[in-house]
Every structure is written in structure tokens, then in C-alpha cells.
Amino acid sequence: MDNMLTDLFGELEEDDDDEEDNNDVQTPVEDDMITDIMDVLLDEIILGISFEVHRACKLGIFLLDEMDEESQKQYDMSNNGDCHVKFTEIKDIRGLDVFGQVPMKKQFDCVCPNCQRNLAASRFAPHLEKCMGMGRNSSRIASRRIASSGKRDSDNESDGNEDSDWHYTPEKKEERKAILLQTCGVISEHTKKMCTRSVRCPQHTDDQRRAVRLYLLTQQGMVVDDDVIDIDTYDDGDSQTLRDTLHWEAASNPSPDSTSTTNSTSSKKRKPSKHSKNKKKGNHINQSHVNGNHSGQGHDNHDRSTNSANTYNFD
Amino acid sequence: MSRHGCRHLCDLKASKGTESFKIIHKYFMSCSSAQARRRQARNCVCHTCKCWTPRLHSCLSCVFFGCFGSKHIHEHAKSKRHLLAVDLTxxxxxxxxxxxxxxxEEFDDIVKKGRDVASLAKGIQMFSVWEPSLSEVDLLKKNPKRRKVSGNSTIGLRGLINLGNTCFMNCIVQALTHTPLLRDYFLSDKHICQMAKDSQRCLVCEMSRLFQEFYCGIRTPHTPYRLLHLVWTHARHLAGYEQQDAHEFLIATLDVLHQHCKGNNGLSDKNPHHCNCIIDQIFTGGLQSDVTCKQCRFLKSYLDGTDKFEDPTSLTHCLKRFTRPEHLGSSAKIKCSKCHSYQESTKQLTMKKLPLVACFHLKRFEHSTGYHKKIGTYVSFPDELDMTPFMSSSRNHNNGYSEQVIQESASSLSSENKYSLYAVVNHRGTADSGHYTCFIRQHKDAWFRCEDHLINKATIEDVLRSDGYLLFYHKQILSYE
Known part of the structure; x- marks a missing residue:
């Protein structure tokens, strides 16, 4: 305290000297008065601080908010070594972020809160749009969801396979067919993923498309990984073009039969009992759709749309 | 450690009460008028040595002033057996x-009240330091673990994964998580969920978790997919994987947060339309709209107002234009209640109540039938903003808010209506597609640029040079309600 005071007064005296140099009008009496007033003011301020500290000590709150020894030790350690991630100092190095890390391109995964499906974080927003039945195809998907929700709640409660609806695993030949009806499907050598663009996608040739169809539909037991096919971003607007350009055996002559085959396959996954009830018309979703809107066997166009919608499996 | 002084003080209070202390405090420690101060100066002398000395004390039992240094007050206490004296400073x-x-405690209260009255009279804002109550001291002692955050710590900084064109959301999340009042609210665990059965669906709970994620010290980016899901669930008009507007997202998010807070504190008694949930407390202000008849009293001042339509160049300029009287035109004559005739009139918007956080939305996207255009005009904005000229209370001065008024208020001592910039959201690209980034202030003078998962140090110059889209200002001084 004494040291501090002399320091303070030392400084003050210097200040006073400066003023004197500048003004040259102060008499020694005035100078003394200024010093006296300064002294009084300073004394008062110091007294205030003393009272504050005394009060804090008496009330037991002095230094109560200080960091404890344990935390201080952790803090020191984390700054000297790399044992603790909790305290890091800001880095400002070119090419690195504030944490001193190289900006990563690491993939993060997340689980969709809507369908519990595991997917890459970077694809979450487009997935969620479809999954929640919104966006461009919202009304159709939403109406399908409403149509199906009642039944699902009532009779699928205990069904452990419920989730399988949401994991599209096109193991069945018919399902692959359905996908290939809608998308380009050429498997990239680089990513080993199927192209999800439309069948007129300019990146691949018709020859490539034909080759992949031949490959996928003739080889048995070829399992396409769930994550590989990006059904979320795919657009179904071009299915008609596919039929026209590729002369696909099944697609060139879309008949109610071919549709129901596809549908019944997917319904097998859902529920056997249901399946037996709706042998011909496919799964319950399509049933309600058909019954509700057309009261009977669908029109050609209608079948196509339900079929294509089915490939999403967002019901 | 009792807050009831000592046994002797209790005895004194029991026999004489606190009145004498109150009087001494009022006349010697919290006097505000010039006259009172003169009286104080005249009377502040030691009754023994007849002069002023530092640490003058007054006896609490009789009228006697004595200096502490020369032990005059000690002598008095000993001879009269008056055990208690009060320091006159x-x-x-x-x-x-x-x-x-x-x-x-009782004496402390008197001191505090006296100081408040005095500061009010002097027009100076005095701040008292927070002090823990007895039970809080107890808690603090039982839980001694403290973690102090040093100025150069990365705490609070965290990147956010882009979920597929969700940079608009990431920017808003960064701005919200660096709003000091929101941070204090959530980190002190103030939120009580109103959706007891369904807390997984509560957006405020999700915000609470988000703050934990931001301030836990983890360095890897956070994936805000649950937030996106909740916002889309509750604000279905937003949902859709198209590029979205950050401002729209902010408004919708605040709206949902407000909905989920409801009932937390109930509606305030004063104004049934005014909710006092944390969102409203922080983000709600009020505008005042005045329609004035041109004929009877506003004619002159209206004509004084500048009527130029130039491109705005600065935020202050924008605010000036926003709060300028607007001529309602000859086709919209209103019957004046004073001169009882249909007259042309002017309308003026001013700030009636300032929010704690002011978010300015610069119109950067122009949507007309057939075209969408991005407005790239550079609009300068200050680091520190004084809203005084745009307040309703300043309206009486004039209508045009001349430079003079603005300068006057800027140079005035009052910092009551001053704001500090703490976050800026930027957009680059066109009206149809582009990318959002933002600048956030971690603490004073520590700025960072956030672009999804990437966070880098920035300077205030970088921030002020950027083309702002959303500007977030925080009130500098918060008064207790």
C-alpha cells in the first residue's frame, strides 16, 4: 500500500510539474492548494476502497468469486500442454481456424429426428424437407402421410419392422427397377454411388445407363448400400422421358400388373397380414389412395404417380 | 458473519431506532442541492479541534463530530460511553x-436508498455492485469450483455444420448465441419448460442445449440438426430445402421461442398485450406514430424538413429517414380534432420504447413481379450507436432531426440510449443464390468471422467495411426494472 501511494504521488507531482511548465502562472500557494485538494480526494478514494475490502472480509465474500486451485491447475496445464481441451487460447494463424486446427472436411453424421435414419449432416436439410413432407412435393407426400397415418397408428404399433419402411434397401430386383425408372443410376467409379439425377442427366451417356441396368438387374445378390443411393435429392419429373428414351421392358408398357408387383414387394417388408389382404392392389397406402380418389383400379397415369411416389417411401 | 452488526449496534437500534443514522446520512452523505452541500461543508468540522480533517466521524447517540485520526471521537466515546460512531464520508x-x-443490513439499506435518491437528483447513474445474499454466500462456499474465462479464450466460439444450404440458420444461431443477455439467461438455467410432457419439442429447451454446446469448450463444429427440425416443425412455412432468408428465419425463430416461453412468467399486469418472457424482454421495443394536422401547428416545421430522396449511405441516415415526418398527401385528408376541418397531415414514427437488443434489417433484396434484385449499396454503420435522436421524447425538438441534435446528443454525457454492435450478418451472391456469413463479437473488441464450420479472427475494421444485411446492436446500459 505504501509503495502504491508513493507511486501515485510521484506521478501526481510530475503532472503538477508539467502544468507549471505549461502555464507559468501558478503561485506556490496555489500549487500547494492543488496538491492538498488532490491529496484529500485521493485519501477519500483510498478510504472507500479500504471500506469495500473490509466489508467484503467481514461479510465473508472477499475473493469468493476467485478461481479455485484445482481449476487454476487445470487451466495452466491446458495452456502448457494439450491434456485438456476445455481451455484453449485463440489462435490467429493463416490457414488455421481460431482453435489452431486445419479447417476440416470431415463428415458428420446425424440421426433424423423424424425418421431415425442415420445420414450425413450435410444432406440433412434436403432430407428433412422430404421427410417432413414439405417443399416441392409437399402436398402429395403429406396427403400420403395423412392417409397412412390412421392405419399405422392402429395396427402397426407393435410392429418392430416399422423402421424398415424408412430404410430404403433396394435388394429386390423390382425395387431396383423402380429406382432405375426414375434416375440415371450410373454408378460412379469414384464414389461408388449411383447417380441420382434424372434419366436425361448430361453427365452420363445412354450407353452407360443401359450398362448399369444390365448389371444391376441381371446380377443376383448384389446389395446396394442404403447410404449409397441418394433418394432424397432425386426428382421424379422425368419418368415419362425414361419410358420414351430407354424403352425399358417394363416401363415401355406400363400396366397395372407391373405396378402392383412393385407395390406388393414393398408391402412384404411392411406386414405380412396386410399383404395377404391386399394381394393385388399392393400395400395399404396405395389402397387408401386408390380407394379414396379413384374408387377402383387406377388409371394409367395414376398408377405411375403412386408408383414413383413409392420409391421415396416417405409415408 | 451476521448482517446485523454487533451486539452494541443492536442495542442502539432497539433503544433509539435508525432515525439518527438516517438524518446524518441525508445531510452529510447524500446531499444533492448546492445549498445542502454548502451546509454540509460548513458543518463538517471536528468539535474538538474545530477544523476539517479526513475521516471525520459522528457520534450516533448525540450531536458530536470528532476526527478519527487524532482520536477525538475516541475520547468522546470513552467519556460519554457512546459506543457507536459513523464515518461521514x-x-x-x-x-x-x-x-x-x-x-x-438496515443501515446498508438506508445508505443504498440515500445514494439512489442523490444520484437521481444529480442526474448521474450510479451502479451498485452485486452482492450475494447470505444463502448465496453459503452456496458459493459449498461449491468452490470456479472457472474464470480469460480474455483470449476460445470459449463461446464454435463452428456449425452446414446441413445443406443452411448457412442462413448458422448465422442467426451465431448471432443469438452471442447475445449477452440471452447467454446469461440460458447459462444461468433460467428456462423452465412449459411443455412438460413434450420437452423434446420445446424450442427454448433446444436453445438451452445449444448454449451448452457453445460454451462447453469443445472445438469441433456442432451439428444443429435438431434445431432445424424443431424450427421447421413449429414454423412450417419456413420448411423447405430452398435457400432461405436469414431475416425471415430470425423472426420465425424468435416467434416460436416466444410462443414456447409463454406462461413462463405470465402476462405482466401493466400491459396485458405485453408479455414478459425473455424474448420479449430482450427484443421488443415500441414505435410511436404521430399524425399531426398540417394546418394548425405543424406547417412550418414540416417545410423545414429536408425532402431529398437519395440513396441511404449510413445507418444513421436510414434511421433519420425512418423517423422523419411523412406527408400523407392531399388525397388522405383527416379531420383534425382541433381545427375541426379536413386537412392534410403528416405522420411520424419514432421509437417509444427501445429494445435491449436492436436488430436492423437493411433491405438488400428487392422482389418485384418478374425480377429479384440484390441491392449492393454500401451502407456504413457505426460500432456505437446513439438512439436518442430517434426517440419519441426527442420528437418535440423538431421534425427533421438536424445534424445539430444528433451531435448534441452524441456528445452528451448520457449513455442511456447508446448501443454497441455485436453481430453482423452478411450475404454475398445474388438475390436467388448466395452465401451467408457473419461477424460476431465474443467480448469487447474481440471479433470473429463465422462461415459455417470455420471461425477466424477478425477486426472491427473488417466488420465495419462489410456489406451488412442484419445488424445486431446491444444496449450498453441496462437498468433494473
Whole structure:
């Protein structure tokens, strides 16, 4: 305290000297008065601080908010070594972020809160749009969801396979067919993923498309990984073009039969009992759709749309 | 450690009450008028040595002033057996029996009240330091673990994964998580969920978790997919994987947060339309709209107002234009209640109540039938903003808010309506597609640029040079309600 005071007064005296140099009008009496007033003011301020500290000590709150020894030790350690991630100092190095890390391109995964499906974080927003039945195809998907929700709640409660609806695993030949009806499907050598663009996608040739169809539909037991096919971003607007350009055996002559085959396959996954009830018309979703809107066997166009919608499996 | 002083002080309070202390405090420690100060200066002398000395004390039992340094007050206490004296500068009470200053709750209250009254009269805002109550002291002692955050710590900084064109959301999340009042609210665990059965669907709970994620010290980016899901669930008009507007997202998010907060504190009694949930407390202000008849009293001043339509160049300019009287035109004559005739009139918007956080939305996207255009005009904005000229209370001065008024208020001592910039959201690209980034202030003078998962150090110059889209300002001084 004494040291501090002399320091303070030392400084003050210097200040006073400066003023004197500048003004040259102060008499020694005035100078003394200024010093006296300064002294009084300073004394008062110091007294205030003393009272504050005394009060804090008496009330037991002095230094109560200080960091404890344990935390201080952790803090020191984390700054000297790399044992603790909790305290890091800001880095400002070119090419690195504030944490001193190289900006990563690491993939993060997340689980969709809507369908519990595991997917890459970077694809979450487009997935969620479809999954929640919104966006461009919202009304159709939403109406399908409403149509199906009642039944699902009532009779699928205990069904452990419920989730399988949401994991599209096109193991069945018919399902692959359905996908290939809608998308380009050429498997990239680089990513080993199927192209999800439309069948007129300019990146691949018709020859490539034909080759992949031949490959996928003739080889048995070829399992396409769930994550590989990006059904979320795919657009179904071009299915008609596919039929026209590729002369696909099944697609060139879309008949109610071919549709129901596809549908019944997917319904097998859902529920056997249901399946037996709706042998011909496919799964319950399509049933309600058909019954509700057309009261009977669908029109050609209608079948196509339900079929294509089915490939999403967002019901 | 009692807050009731010592035994002797209690005895004094029991026999004489606190009146004498109140009077001494009022006349010697919290006097505000010039006259009162003169009286104080005249009377502040030691009754023994007849002169002013530092640490003058007054006896609490009789009228006697004595200096502490020369022990005149000690002599008095001994001879008269008046055990208690009060320091005339700070109001601390000394007990000659305990030989120490003692602190008493009741006396503390008197000091505090007196100081508030005095500061009000002097027009200076005085701030008292927060002090823990007895039970809080107890809690603090039982839980001694503290973690102090040093100025150069990365705490609070965290990147956010882009979920597929969700940079608009990431920017808003960064701005919200660096709003000091929101941070304090959530980190002190103030939220009580109103959706008891369904807390997984509560957006405020999700915000609470988000703050934990931001301030836990983890360095890897956070994936805000649950937030996106909740916002889309509750604000279905937003949902859709198309590029979205950050401002729209902010408004919708605040709206949902407000909905989920409801009932938390109930509606305030004063104004049934005004909710006092944390969102409203922070983000709600009020505008005042005045329609004035041109004929009877506003004619002159209206004509004084500048009527130029130039491109705005600065935020202050924008605010000036926003709060400028607007001529309602000859086709919209209103019957004046004063001169009882249909007259042309002017309408003026001013700030009636300032929010704690002011978010300015610069119109950067122009949507007309057939075209969408991005407005790239550079609009400068200050680091520190004084809203005084745009307040309703300043309306009486004039209508055009001349430069003079603005300068006057800027140079005035009052910082009541001053704001500090703490976050800026930027957009680059066109009206149809582009990318959002933002600048956030971690603490004073520490700025960072956030672009999804990447966070880098920035300077205030970088921030002020950027093309702002959303500007977030925080009130500098918060008064207790």
C-alpha cells in the first residue's frame, strides 16, 4: 500500500510539474492548494476502497468469486500442454481456424429426428424437407402421410419392422427397377454411388445407363448400400422421358400388373397380414389412395404417380 | 458473519431506532442541492479541534463530530460511553467496544436508498455492485469450483455444420448465441419448460442445449440438426430445402421461442398485450406514430424538413429517414380534432420504447413481379450507436432531426440510449443464390468471422467495411426494472 501511494504521488507531482511548465502562472500557494485538494480526494478514494475490502472480509465474500486451485491447475496445464481441451487460447494463424486446427472436411453424421435414419449432416436439410413432407412435393407426400397415418397408428404399433419402411434397401430386383425408372443410376467409379439425377442427366451417356441396368438387374445378390443411393435429392419429373428414351421392358408398357408387383414387394417388408389382404392392389397406402380418389383400379397415369411416389417411401 | 452488526449496534437500534443514522446520512452523505452541500461543508468540522480533517466521524447517540485520526471521537466515546460512531464520508459504522467497523443490513439499506435518491437528483447513474445474499454466500462456499474465462479464450466460439444450404440458420444461431443477455439467461438455467410432457419439442429447451454446446469448450463444429427440425416443425412455412432468408428465419425463430416461453412468467399486469418472457424482454421495443394536422401547428416545421430522396449511405441516415415526418398527401385528408376541418397531415414514427437488443434489417433484396434484385449499396454503420435522436421524447425538438441534435446528443454525457454492435450478418451472391456469413463479437473488441464450420479472427475494421444485411446492436446500459 505504501509503495502504491508513493507511486501515485510521484506521478501526481510530475503532472503538477508539467502544468507549471505549461502555464507559468501558478503561485506556490496555489500549487500547494492543488496538491492538498488532490491529496484529500485521493485519501477519500483510498478510504472507500479500504471500506469495500473490509466489508467484503467481514461479510465473508472477499475473493469468493476467485478461481479455485484445482481449476487454476487445470487451466495452466491446458495452456502448457494439450491434456485438456476445455481451455484453449485463440489462435490467429493463416490457414488455421481460431482453435489452431486445419479447417476440416470431415463428415458428420446425424440421426433424423423424424425418421431415425442415420445420414450425413450435410444432406440433412434436403432430407428433412422430404421427410417432413414439405417443399416441392409437399402436398402429395403429406396427403400420403395423412392417409397412412390412421392405419399405422392402429395396427402397426407393435410392429418392430416399422423402421424398415424408412430404410430404403433396394435388394429386390423390382425395387431396383423402380429406382432405375426414375434416375440415371450410373454408378460412379469414384464414389461408388449411383447417380441420382434424372434419366436425361448430361453427365452420363445412354450407353452407360443401359450398362448399369444390365448389371444391376441381371446380377443376383448384389446389395446396394442404403447410404449409397441418394433418394432424397432425386426428382421424379422425368419418368415419362425414361419410358420414351430407354424403352425399358417394363416401363415401355406400363400396366397395372407391373405396378402392383412393385407395390406388393414393398408391402412384404411392411406386414405380412396386410399383404395377404391386399394381394393385388399392393400395400395399404396405395389402397387408401386408390380407394379414396379413384374408387377402383387406377388409371394409367395414376398408377405411375403412386408408383414413383413409392420409391421415396416417405409415408 | 451476521448482517446485523454487533451486539452494541443492536442495542442502539432497539433503544433509539435508525432515525439518527438516517438524518446524518441525508445531510452529510447524500446531499444533492448546492445549498445542502454548502451546509454540509460548513458543518463538517471536528468539535474538538474545530477544523476539517479526513475521516471525520459522528457520534450516533448525540450531536458530536470528532476526527478519527487524532482520536477525538475516541475520547468522546470513552467519556460519554457512546459506543457507536459513523464515518461521514462513506457511512460505515464504527463500534468502540468491538474496535471495528460493523455492517448492518438496515443501515446498508438506508445508505443504498440515500445514494439512489442523490444520484437521481444529480442526474448521474450510479451502479451498485452485486452482492450475494447470505444463502448465496453459503452456496458459493459449498461449491468452490470456479472457472474464470480469460480474455483470449476460445470459449463461446464454435463452428456449425452446414446441413445443406443452411448457412442462413448458422448465422442467426451465431448471432443469438452471442447475445449477452440471452447467454446469461440460458447459462444461468433460467428456462423452465412449459411443455412438460413434450420437452423434446420445446424450442427454448433446444436453445438451452445449444448454449451448452457453445460454451462447453469443445472445438469441433456442432451439428444443429435438431434445431432445424424443431424450427421447421413449429414454423412450417419456413420448411423447405430452398435457400432461405436469414431475416425471415430470425423472426420465425424468435416467434416460436416466444410462443414456447409463454406462461413462463405470465402476462405482466401493466400491459396485458405485453408479455414478459425473455424474448420479449430482450427484443421488443415500441414505435410511436404521430399524425399531426398540417394546418394548425405543424406547417412550418414540416417545410423545414429536408425532402431529398437519395440513396441511404449510413445507418444513421436510414434511421433519420425512418423517423422523419411523412406527408400523407392531399388525397388522405383527416379531420383534425382541433381545427375541426379536413386537412392534410403528416405522420411520424419514432421509437417509444427501445429494445435491449436492436436488430436492423437493411433491405438488400428487392422482389418485384418478374425480377429479384440484390441491392449492393454500401451502407456504413457505426460500432456505437446513439438512439436518442430517434426517440419519441426527442420528437418535440423538431421534425427533421438536424445534424445539430444528433451531435448534441452524441456528445452528451448520457449513455442511456447508446448501443454497441455485436453481430453482423452478411450475404454475398445474388438475390436467388448466395452465401451467408457473419461477424460476431465474443467480448469487447474481440471479433470473429463465422462461415459455417470455420471461425477466424477478425477486426472491427473488417466488420465495419462489410456489406451488412442484419445488424445486431446491444444496449450498453441496462437498468433494473
Amino acid at each position: 462513506y457511512g460505515s459504522v464504527y463500534c468502540f467496544s468491538c474496535k471495528d467497523y460493523v455492517y448492518d
